[in-house]
Amino acid sequence: MASLDRYLHIIGIELLLILTIILPLIDRPPAKRVLSKLFLTVLGFMLAHFATHALPDKLASFIYSSQHAYHSLKSQAPHRT
Amino acid sequence: MTIALSTIAGAVAACLAVSLCSLSSVFALWLKPEVLHRVVPYLVALAVGVLLGDAFIHLIPDAIDRHGSVSDVCLTVLVGVFGFFVLEKLVRWRHDHNVDTTPSGGEIMPLAKMNLIGDAIHNFVDGILIAGSFLADPALGLTTTLAIIAHEIPQELGDVGALLRGGYSPKQAVLYNFYCSLTVLPGAIFTLFLSQLAESSLSLLLPIAAGGFIYIAASDLIPVLHEPCSFPSLSGQTAAFGFGIVFMQFIVFFEQFLIAS
Numbered sequence: 001m002a003s004l005d006r007y008l009h010i011i012g013i014e015l016l017l018i019l020t021i022i023l024p025l026i027d028r029p030p031a032k033r034v035l036s037k038l039f040l041t042v043l044g045f046m047l048a049h050f051a052t053h054a055l056p057d058k059l060a061s062f063i064y065s066s067q068h069a070y071h072s073l074k075s076q077a078p079h080r081t
Numbered sequence: 082m083t084i085a086l087s088t089i090a091g092a093v094a095a096c097l098a099v100s101l102c103s104l105s106s107v108f109a110l111w112l113k114p115e116v117l118h119r120v121v122p123y124l125v126a127l128a129v130g131v132l133l134g135d136a137f138i139h140l141i142p143d144a145i146d147r148h149g150s151v152s153d154v155c156l157t158v159l160v161g162v163f164g165f166f167v168l169e170k171l172v173r174w175r176h177d178h179n180v181d182t183t184p185s186g187g188e189i190m191p192l193a194k195m196n197l198i199g200d201a202i203h204n205f206v207d208g209i210l211i212a213g214s215f216l217a218d219p220a221l222g223l224t225t226t227l228a229i230i231a232h233e234i235p236q237e238l239g240d241v242g243a244l245l246r247g248g249y250s251p252k253q254a255v256l257y258n259f260y261c262s263l264t265v266l267p268g269a270i271f272t273l274f275l276s277q278l279a280e281s282s283l284s285l286l287l288p289i290a291a292g293g294f295i296y297i298a299a300s301d302l303i304p305v306l307h308e309p310c311s312f313p314s315l316s317g318q319t320a321a322f323g324f325g326i327v328f329m330q331f332i333v334f335f336e337q338f339l340i341a342s
Binding site: 002003004007008010011014015017018021022025026027 | 086087090091093094097098100101104107110219252255256259
């Protein structure tokens with residue numbers, strides 16, 4: 001089962017794709033303005049989430065998985081680096 | 082009953098994927114008007130095949146599986162046909178009173194509006210199916226979403242063809258078709274919060290949607306196909322009609338394969 005974070009990423013990407021496609025099709029300026037703001041809000045949320053959660057998580061998991069000494073549970077198998 | 086947030090998020094993500102697929106018809110905007118004019122009758126023929134295939138191969142057998150009684154399901158299909166007939170009469174009556182005009186002043190044929198209503202009900206039912214399967218198991222939710230996306234793409238192409246034939250501009254056809262596809266979200270939310278009611282409503286909604294599709298295909302779209310009477314239109318439209326039916330049968334096999342695996 002995918003995590004909540006993964007589903008939220010998918011929802012964000014789908015919303016961005018939908019808005020990218022329908023924005024050029026809408027002629028009424030007020031509706032266009034609202035949808036543009038929605039697009040920027042979703043994009044902002046996704047970038048903020050990427051900068052504050054996803055990127056630090058990736059860096060941390062890279063650092064901690066790269067050094068055997070950082071592993072809290074030592075495996076019995078021979079360690080190869 | 083408490084529902085996990087990830088189940089709600091998964092169902093919403095699946096619904097948005099289905100809505101995104103309805104925008105696959107956006108290619109119609111890049112075609113030149115004369116090319117589009119030539120392609121529309123074939124898209125309408127495809128719509129007829131897909132709508133009838135969806136009704137007879139997919140929706141009615143599914144309703145019989147859920148309900149158990151063939152005669153009850155057939156009666157509900159007839160109620161659906163009758164309901165859509167009354168709805169079309171109302172649309173035509175309103176149309177005749179000159180209330181119904183497009184922003185550009187062009188006339189919109191009732192078949193386009195009927196198609197939008199039928200598509201909205203169908204997408205609402207899809208939303209119920211998606212959320213119901215996510216509630217049962219996320220893996221089942223994923224396979225149901227894949228099956229719905231597979232039958233949604235050709236159907237949306239055909240629907241846009243029918244909307245273009247009904248008098249909408251390409252931009253309007255794509256946009257209105259997309260708005261109708263958004264009814265998948267209320268269907269899913271309705272199921273997530275009232276799952277038992279939604280489950281029992283399926284045995285009613287599936288045959289009504291099937292009745293709507295049969296009515297639209299047989300009474301609105303097939304007469305349109307008889308207008309150009311030439312050999313290329315005969316062979317091309319027959320092929321598109323047959324392709325729609327074969328494609329829906331293929332989707333049923335695909336669904337069975339997904340469920341079995």
